[in-house]
Amino acid sequence: MSNTRILEEGKGKLWRTFKKNKTALVGTAIIIIVIAVAILAPWISPHDPLEQNMVHRLKPPDRTYPLGTDEYGRDVLSRVLWGTRVSLSVGILSILFGLVVGTAMGAVAGYKGAIVGSIIMRMVDVLLSFPVLISGILVVAILGPGMDKLILTMGIVFAPRFARLAYGPTLVVKEREYVDSARIIGVSNLRILTHYLFPNIFGGILVAGTLWVGTAILTEASLSFLGLGVSPPTPTWGNMIKSGIDRLTTAPWLSIFPGLSILTTVLAINMIGDGLRDITDPKLRI
Amino acid sequence: MIQFAVRRIILSIPILLIVATLIFFLMRTMPGGPAVAVLGDYATKEAIEALEKQMGLDRPLGVQYADFLGSLVRGDLGKSIINGRPIAPEVGRVLPYTLQLAFSSLLLGIILGIPMGVFTALRRNAFFDYFGRTLSLAGVSIPTFFMGILLMLLFSIQLDLFPVMGAGDSSDLRDTLYHLFLPTLTLGLMMTAYITRTTRSAMLNVLQEEYVRTARAKGLPERIVIYGHALRNAFIPIISFIGVYAIILIGNSILVEIVFSRPGLGKMMIGAIKQRDYITLQSVMVVYASLVVFINLLIDLSYGLIDPRVKYE
Numbered sequence: 001m002s003n004t005r006i007l008e009e010g011k012g013k014l015w016r017t018f019k020k021n022k023t024a025l026v027g028t029a030i031i032i033i034v035i036a037v038a039i040l041a042p043w044i045s046p047h048d049p050l051e052q053n054m055v056h057r058l059k060p061p062d063r064t065y066p067l068g069t070d071e072y073g074r075d076v077l078s079r080v081l082w083g084t085r086v087s088l089s090v091g092i093l094s095i096l097f098g099l100v101v102g103t104a105m106g107a108v109a110g111y112k113g114a115i116v117g118s119i120i121m122r123m124v125d126v127l128l129s130f131p132v133l134i135s136g137i138l139v140v141a142i143l144g145p146g147m148d149k150l151i152l153t154m155g156i157v158f159a160p161r162f163a164r165l166a167y168g169p170t171l172v173v174k175e176r177e178y179v180d181s182a183r184i185i186g187v188s189n190l191r192i193l194t195h196y197l198f199p200n201i202f203g204g205i206l207v208a209g210t211l212w213v214g215t216a217i218l219t220e221a222s223l224s225f226l227g228l229g230v231s232p233p234t235p236t237w238g239n240m241i242k243s244g245i246d247r248l249t250t251a252p253w254l255s256i257f258p259g260l261s262i263l264t265t266v267l268a269i270n271m272i273g274d275g276l277r278d279i280t281d282p283k284l285r286i
Numbered sequence: 287m288i289q290f291a292v293r294r295i296i297l298s299i300p301i302l303l304i305v306a307t308l309i310f311f312l313m314r315t316m317p318g319g320p321a322v323a324v325l326g327d328y329a330t331k332e333a334i335e336a337l338e339k340q341m342g343l344d345r346p347l348g349v350q351y352a353d354f355l356g357s358l359v360r361g362d363l364g365k366s367i368i369n370g371r372p373i374a375p376e377v378g379r380v381l382p383y384t385l386q387l388a389f390s391s392l393l394l395g396i397i398l399g400i401p402m403g404v405f406t407a408l409r410r411n412a413f414f415d416y417f418g419r420t421l422s423l424a425g426v427s428i429p430t431f432f433m434g435i436l437l438m439l440l441f442s443i444q445l446d447l448f449p450v451m452g453a454g455d456s457s458d459l460r461d462t463l464y465h466l467f468l469p470t471l472t473l474g475l476m477m478t479a480y481i482t483r484t485t486r487s488a489m490l491n492v493l494q495e496e497y498v499r500t501a502r503a504k505g506l507p508e509r510i511v512i513y514g515h516a517l518r519n520a521f522i523p524i525i526s527f528i529g530v531y532a533i534i535l536i537g538n539s540i541l542v543e544i545v546f547s548r549p550g551l552g553k554m555m556i557g558a559i560k561q562r563d564y565i566t567l568q569s570v571m572v573v574y575a576s577l578v579v580f581i582n583l584l585i586d587l588s589y590g591l592i593d594p595r596v597k598y599e
Contacts, residue, residue: 252439263428270426
């Protein structure tokens with residue numbers, strides 16, 4: 001139950017240990033930059049990411065187009081910067097959606113216990129045994145492509161993970177005396193869940209959720225690469241790599257730069273994750 | 287052991303049944319129904335009704351479900367909507383390619399990952415440890431298909447050492463291995479990264495145990511302490527994680543099959559989605575589900591072989 005440990009160790013102490021962990025600090029710095037890029041994309045992009053210019057098509061990186069241009073003469077740098085916005089928002093929104101649905105499922109299962117709880121958790125276990133990508137492909141094949149559906153799909157795929165995560169702590173917290181006292185004085189089940197349980201289990205879930213944004217970004221990229229995610233011309237890192245794969249020999253920059261962007265972002269999130277793990281597991285502390 | 291294996295296999299059946307049921311009903315929730323998915327939004331009502339009749343979709347849902355399960359039990363995966371050919375033989379044709387790729391990648395991951403994990407744990411905080419940890423962290427962060435593209439750029443396009451696509455002539459072992467190399471390297475390196483990280487942390491945990499200290503104190507050679515005592519005990523978490531990774535590997539094999547244009551289940555599934563062939567999609571999903579259940583079964587059975595303390599009761 002390493003996530004609850006984080007809360008119990010106290011935020012100040014956590015931050016002090018976190019600050020000493022170089023891997024986590026570098027990861028955090030990179031993520032701050034990536035988020036800044038996503039927010040500032042409209043202002044820092046040198047060109048319009050959708051503007052076609054057939055005269056300048058497939059130009060290798062130069063001074064006007066630092067990362068080259070694609071088959072429609074669009075600036076790859078601007079598309080990568082705007083892609084940050086799309087990829088990051090799909091990642092974050094889908095995790096948020098999965099977090100809300102999954103936590104509710106797990107908390108209800110844990111709080112209600114008995115038959116309802118075990119039915120929900122057995123289903124969750126079955127869903128969890130599937131690779132994220134295969135479940136994602138199945139759901140997206142049914143819902144169809146598009147950004148909103150992709151967020152919905154990935155939310156559905158991640159929900160069981162949050163349910164599993166919320167279930168354990170709920171079982172512990174619901175036995176605490178203050179929950180008993182609340183029940184005795186007649187507080188409704190819904191209010192107990194929202195005001196007594198959630199605040200106590202939320203910290204750990206939020207930490208895991210933040211780290212799963214990395215997995216969500218990878219999944220979005222994979223689905224877009226398979227042509228099942230966000231459709232062009234909206235740039236995402238995944239669909240940019242997909243459209244560049246046929247020109248690997250002549251224009252490798254089309255795939256390489258979006259690929260490096262995914263790698264950097266996910267790597268940074270995993271660096272933070274490793275840092276947090278080192279902090280919460282003293283045996284492995286560096 | 288045999289009794290446990292039989293019971294565990296019987297226990298897998300309800301799981302498969304739940305998953306098959308889930309897949310069946312999910313497929314029926316397609317907007318407008320599967321017939322509209324096949325024909326498109328502008329199809330006439332008559333065309334949709336005709337196709338529904340042909341596909342048996344006009345029958346009550348319960349009958350369709352019973353028929354679906356009955357066929358599965360007989361090993362019949364139905365017929366493709368697009369070309370009318372039975373799906374089972376096609377699965378039989380492409381499955382070996384996916385299994386070849388999954389097995390060779392997992393093997394590569396184990397062969398490279400376990401020694402690397404042990405070495406990095408033994409040289410904790412030394413240069414080799416930092417190097418190994420950075421590489422393995424990058425390995426779990428890189429999208430599989432991007433890794434495939436980079437390896438293809440280097441080995442096939444720049445160095446011209448390996449083929450860009452296909453699976454080669456299946457009757458020729460050399461040609462098969464030649465075509466299998468890059469896809470295996472792509473997934474195998476990803477597996478290596480995962481397994482290195484797990485082995486390192488499992489070893490670090492075990493190395494602090496008292497029996498390791500005792501073994502050292504009584505003067506056993508370090509080699510026996512590490513491989514005979516520590517690694518053997520670290521194997522239980524490693525094996526259970528390898529199971530989880532094998533399932534991730536099955537998922538990622540889809541991407542590798544697409545990047546390298548290799549035949550396989552993944553390529554068949556993506557083809558089915560593109561052609562809106564929902565029966566093929568449904569069948570391939572059931573095959574994937576069976577693979578996942580089978581891997582979980584293997585992992586459970588392997589515990590006892592590694593750790594004699596695990597009793598099959």
